Amino acid sequence: MPIHKPDRVLLHHVPLKFVRSKVAGGGRKGVDAAIPLVPFIDFLITLVVFLLSSFSASGELLSQRPNLVMPTAANTDELELAPIVAIDARVVTLDGRRMADTPTLAATAGVERIEQLVQDLETLRRNWAILHAREPFPGTVVVQADRSIDFRVVKKVMFSAAQAGYANVSFAVNNSGE
Numbered sequence: 001m002p003i004h005k006p007d008r009v010l011l012h013h014v015p016l017k018f019v020r021s022k023v024a025g026g027g028r029k030g031v032d033a034a035i036p037l038v039p040f041i042d043f044l045i046t047l048v049v050f051l052l053s054s055f056s057a058s059g060e061l062l063s064q065r066p067n068l069v070m071p072t073a074a075n076t077d078e079l080e081l082a083p084i085v086a087i088d089a090r091v092v093t094l095d096g097r098r099m100a101d102t103p104t105l106a107a108t109a110g111v112e113r114i115e116q117l118v119q120d121l122e123t124l125r126r127n128w129a130i131l132h133a134r135e136p137f138p139g140t141v142v143v144q145a146d147r148s149i150d151f152r153v154v155k156k157v158m159f160s161a162a163q164a165g166y167a168n169v170s171f172a173v174n175n176s177g178e
Helices: 017-023 037-054 102-107 115-131 151-163
Strands: 084-087 091-094 097-101 140-145 168-171
Touching (some): 084 151, 091 102, 097 102, 097 115, 102 151, 115 151, 140 151, 151 168
Parallel strands (some): 084 140
Antiparallel strands (some): 084 091, 091 097
């Protein structure tokens, strides 16, 4: 038996011409593909509108806790990008993570450190120093406190922030616009 050049032989015994042409590679694909541009443009416009509406150049707080009623003030400045310590009637949080219970902190009159808050702020400070090696550390923390919170809790939070190296404390308030 002589040696033949390898060729496609699968389903060549089928007597239908269109099957043989498809199997043998005779089927051709179209060279132009239709790209649906209208849905793509709609998606891009929606994405741009969403990004523009959620962008904040002024540094305002975008995530005010729903059960937090902040005080109002007439003389305000723009907020800087800094860790946010939120104090409401139930819990003290740092950037959304629970640090301590507010009733427990309000129960004692002495000034003591909130250890979890100090540790997390020191971690944020070390991370900032790694990312901004040539700049001096600003030491800014934003306190977002409910206006009905006992001052002893706010004092403990400020003391803990100072212990972690954050001496510049800013209070988040609602601008009265006067």
